[in-house]
Amino acid sequence: MDTLIDLGGGFASALEPVSLAFALLGVLLGTVVGVLPGIGPISAIAILIPVSFGMEPVHGLILLCGIYYGSMYGGSITATLIKTPGEVASAVTAIEGYEMARRGRGKAALATAAIGSFLAGTLAIIGLTFLSPVLVKLANVFGATEYFLLMATALLLASTMSAGSRAKALISIFIGLAVGLIGLDFQTGLPRQTFGMDLLSDGIDFTIFAMALFAIPEAIRNLALGRGAKDEIQSFGNDKWMTKEDWQRSAGPWARGSVVGFIIGILPGVGPSLASFMSYIMEKRISKRKDEFGHGAIEGVAGPEAANNAGVGGAMIPLFSLGIPGSATTALLLFVFTMYGLQPGPLIFRDETGLIWTIIASMYIGNIALIILNLPLVGVFVKLLKMPKEILFSSILVLVVIGAYAIEFSLFGLMMLGIFGVIGYLMEKGGIPLAPAILALVLVPLLEDNFRRMLQISGGSFAPLVTRPVSLSIIILMVAGIIGPIIFRWWVSRRKLLADVTVS
């Protein structure tokens, strides 16, 4: 009941004209960055951090959260019409959605993506509304031990549950940790890993790191590619909207995608991209029309698009109620909270009740705005795809440079941006995913601080890890989360091996 009263209060202030304007601006910008290939929510939020510095905290946060979930909608438009996912979470939509568009069913693909996104997004926010207060109560018994464990779990899961090589995801995490430890030690004030450079004693700015890794390699790569074959935009003007059969075929995937996405979203260290992959695999498994997959199966659009939006809502839960980000984008949002002097977690629900519920209420409103904006305006967003590449990517480079300048106001900050841009490019070239590094960079100070406090309280003993009931349960879950996927992969590869043997 308290929750509903709080939420009502949130709606009252989220519906004030200024808040409403920021929510609309956020989802609109989110859709735009989702549509534009090569710029995702991470780059967009990072570029806007210096701008949002001067805003009221609640407005800045409404805006940046709106960009996050808005980008999930935009990504599906690009994936469907030019087969280039606007952001990673839409990668599977680029398979089925594009095939649908080629077969003259583009509008149906866009519609099932948008409606699924809306339903799943709203369900996830309802989950966020009612689950967060529960987690906040639970968090009251959390001590340094539990926080340390949760953060370690987030990092471990980010590597074991990532798509692609686990070793490389772990390397990415360690790169993030390595960069995050540069600078003065919080506890003792001693310089660490500065290689004798005083300028490094403030550490590497997180926003610069995120912009350098996410915006620069992509922009440089596209500019260096020059004019290749032009992306062919699938026309969809004369397509039919969803038929009755489409609705029937989409309903199941929407529901399943919402649940899968929400659960995966809540898990620390795992973002919405994995949610959409999992939903796709699941739909393919249980479908009676397996042969249609890869050739424009509507289930393969409806499920993953619902899943990635539910994943965003799910990912907000550990961020808001525990202060632990589960993905690179929520890590960025955590940074924004702390920039405003706010500490997400139980404290924010107690001391800043109005603010946190206004943000949650704005997400309901933003989701409604997205579905209203998206379907009728899809033609307008498609025009963005016709923007010449050189204009788009050179503008992004300039915006990133302004962002970096506005943070440090120095040549040093600008050079850091360039150097980490090169590092990001080399990481991509080596197949090392970039997102885990960002998560690690944000978590490392918290991880170290809680580790130290844990050992100080226990007098140097690691016993609390297993003697405290909550921490023991986290350890058990963590081990299951790491061992589970390994066993599963081993089992699959073994079966495949056996199958190969019998064939030959």
Next chain:
Amino acid sequence: MTAFRTDLITGGAMAVIGAVYYIATFSIQETANIVTPRTFPAIVGIGLIVLGLFLAGQAVVRHRKDSLAEAGPGSTGPAESARSARPAESAGDGDGAAASAGESSLETADRSSAQEGVGGIVLEAPPEPQVRKVVFQFALFFVYLAILIPVGFLLSTAAFLMGLTSIYAPEKWIRNLIFSVLFAVVVYAAFVYGLAVYLPVGILG
């Protein structure tokens, strides 16, 4: 570049970076705390070394298996079973290969961007640009970063944009010029007058 070479070079480079990082921790002042300021950096340095060697070793083991079982075409994918392989002790190889990494050309790397094995989702790897063009683009970017403060935002940005767009589409120079000047002016006005973020004025100031 093959997946084998990419992994070997990446792993070798990571091991070297980890070693440098670990050595740097020796200059951190020791304290009497239970967890000293050195603890975490040292763990991270060692972690990087181990992971780098593991990646390089894994690549070597997979490569050997593939060359043994020559029959299988397009072989890197199903080599999941080689995962349990212990890291080989061939870090030296990796470092040597890293030195000659520069001259590789535009072949598409087998990026492991796809979900491995399980669902059979194969995503197309994005096209790879030529190395010299990438180096050139980065060089331009660094020149822009270097001149931004002394020359000022308006002039350096207009020049940078003009340069980039003209390399890409030289015949549209009028459009490029209009875009470059307009974008620089509009962004400058928006940030300085709208958001009170003061951008460098440089020689125009």
